[in-house]
Amino acid sequence: MNYSFSSNWILLTLFQGILLLGLSSDLPLAAALPTSANETDLSALLDFKNMIVQDPNQVMSLWKDSIHFCNWVGVTCSSSNGRIIHLNLASRRLGGPIPRSIGNLTYLTRLNIANNSFHGEIPQEMGRLLRLEKVNMSYNNFGGNIPANLTHCSELREFDIMFNDLVGRIPDQLSTLSNLVVLNLGANNVTGNIPAWIGNFSSLLGLSLPLNNFQGSIPAELANIPNLGFLQVYGNNLLRVLGLAYNRFGGELPSSIANLSSQLRILTLGQNLLHGSMPSGIEKLTELTNLWLQGANLSGSLPEVIGNLHKLEGLFLNYNRFSGLIPSSLGNLTKLTRLFMEENRLEGSIPSSLGNCRSLQTVNFSSNNLEGTKPRQVIGLSSLSISLDMSHNSLTGSLPPEVGNLKNIMELDLSYNRLSGRIPSSLGSCISLEHLHLEGNMFNGTVPQSLEALKGLVDVDLSLNSFSGEIPGFFSNFSTLRHLNLSNNGFEGEVSNEGIFANLTVISIDGNDKLCGGIPELLLPTCSRTRHRISLSTKAVIAVTISAASILGNRIPMNAVVNKLGAIKSSFLVSKDSNRRRT
Numbered sequence: 001m002n003y004s005f006s007s008n009w010i011l012l013t014l015f016q017g018i019l020l021l022g023l024s025s026d027l028p029l030a031a032a033l034p035t036s037a038n039e040t041d042l043s044a045l046l047d048f049k050n051m052i053v054q055d056p057n058q059v060m061s062l063w064k065d066s067i068h069f070c071n072w073v074g075v076t077c078s079s080s081n082g083r084i085i086h087l088n089l090a091s092r093r094l095g096g097p098i099p100r101s102i103g104n105l106t107y108l109t110r111l112n113i114a115n116n117s118f119h120g121e122i123p124q125e126m127g128r129l130l131r132l133e134k135v136n137m138s139y140n141n142f143g144g145n146i147p148a149n150l151t152h153c154s155e156l157r158e159f160d161i162m163f164n165d166l167v168g169r170i171p172d173q174l175s176t177l178s179n180l181v182v183l184n185l186g187a188n189n190v191t192g193n194i195p196a197w198i199g200n201f202s203s204l205l206g207l208s209l210p211l212n213n214f215q216g217s218i219p220a221e222l223a224n225i226p227n228l229g230f231l232q233v234y235g236n237n238l239l240r241v242l243g244l245a246y247n248r249f250g251g252e253l254p255s256s257i258a259n260l261s262s263q264l265r266i267l268t269l270g271q272n273l274l275h276g277s278m279p280s281g282i283e284k285l286t287e288l289t290n291l292w293l294q295g296a297n298l299s300g301s302l303p304e305v306i307g308n309l310h311k312l313e314g315l316f317l318n319y320n321r322f323s324g325l326i327p328s329s330l331g332n333l334t335k336l337t338r339l340f341m342e343e344n345r346l347e348g349s350i351p352s353s354l355g356n357c358r359s360l361q362t363v364n365f366s367s368n369n370l371e372g373t374k375p376r377q378v379i380g381l382s383s384l385s386i387s388l389d390m391s392h393n394s395l396t397g398s399l400p401p402e403v404g405n406l407k408n409i410m411e412l413d414l415s416y417n418r419l420s421g422r423i424p425s426s427l428g429s430c431i432s433l434e435h436l437h438l439e440g441n442m443f444n445g446t447v448p449q450s451l452e453a454l455k456g457l458v459d460v461d462l463s464l465n466s467f468s469g470e471i472p473g474f475f476s477n478f479s480t481l482r483h484l485n486l487s488n489n490g491f492e493g494e495v496s497n498e499g500i501f502a503n504l505t506v507i508s509i510d511g512n513d514k515l516c517g518g519i520p521e522l523l524l525p526t527c528s529r530t531r532h533r534i535s536l537s538t539k540a541v542i543a544v545t546i547s548a549a550s551i552l553g554n555r556i557p558m559n560a561v562v563n564k565l566g567a568i569k570s571s572f573l574v575s576k577d578s579n580r581r582r583t
Contacts, residue, residue, distance in 0.1 A: 055092075136158070245268040266289065276300070288312055306329065315330075328353045339357075486509050
């Protein structure tokens, strides 16, 4: 009996020893012991859940005991051994620290928790995730140092920790990550020199290191990376993207910038403290597809040679102090899709040559000193599908009927100019329109009935004009409408109390003295039905009388008109008197 007990105890002890030995090694025991291994993964997930302190979308409430953890939101398990291989909780608005037990997810190959509010230090235990291939922890609030233990993650190909609060140097231990294809460390507080050993990463395609506190020079060894195509630090013969935006660079842009790589595709210099004009020779960068100078504090006139950048797709010159005329050569940029020139001091007229840019999707000329009429070639550019903003200028003339070509546009803003005349009925063809701003002009006449077709409108502002007639009833039928401003016009008649007109907080009709009715909160006078009918009948009879005479080609003597009006007045007096007798 005793011998039997001892034998069983010895066998059990040996088994436990073997098990502990296996768990302490790198052998994949999950396949042989799925229950124990899966419990380890589950425990790590529960630790992760318990550390969450911010979860407005209640994502963690979906991690329930009644559901197998492999079916939890953001979790993917291997079909062969049931171990967790992917954890994707990007953009879930989660917040909290990352538990050290994340290092127990030893089969994890992809970790994506970008665009959240995670904080604290990145656990050194992540160095135990030997199968990791892709890590994205960008756009969070992580602090502390970059974990040196990641040196053990030799399979790592993509590592993105941009836009955090990391400090310290780039650990030299990471020099062993020779399989890296993408390394994004930008927008942190990393210090020291850019390590020369990054030049040994022969597989690297993208390197982003901007917005840190690096010192010293950019190592020449970076030029040894054979296939580098994206670099967000200055200097590389193979440079295709140069991003120097959001810094505090000062001084003038040197003309030598035109001697950058002939392969340069994207140049971003915005949000700096530069001064002076656009550098001469910019036209030499003929491969540029995007030129981003937003908020760079530049001044002077725009050179005509900018029209030589035939491959430009995005031109961002907004929020500077550029002056003078808009170059007509912009019409040569036929691949242009985005043109932003707002908040400058540009003057003169908008060149009609822009009508050649038939790929344009969004244009913004707002807040300049532009004048003259709007070119029909531009206002009717059918490719515009996002927005056309010419607000806050001194444009004159009427809105041409070509505006009806903008069938796909979502936003049209012509506010605060000196535009006049009637709104063309063709505006009703802009069936994708969501935001319509015509306030602060001199438009007159009635709102065309054709606008009834714009059923997707969300925001409409027609205030500070001279519109007249009744407020169109179709506005009350627009289920998507969230804001309607008709104030300071000459509208008259009864205001509806249905649809958007039932909500005082989203409509504005002040400054229209001839309105009546509506919901009580509007404090408008009660409509006089009899007076309203008489007024309409009077207008109708006069219109019919004059129109009939016009059609027959007759000249109407003034005394005949006076007699006709007298007869109309008498008939209404009789009608009014008979109404009194009935009551």
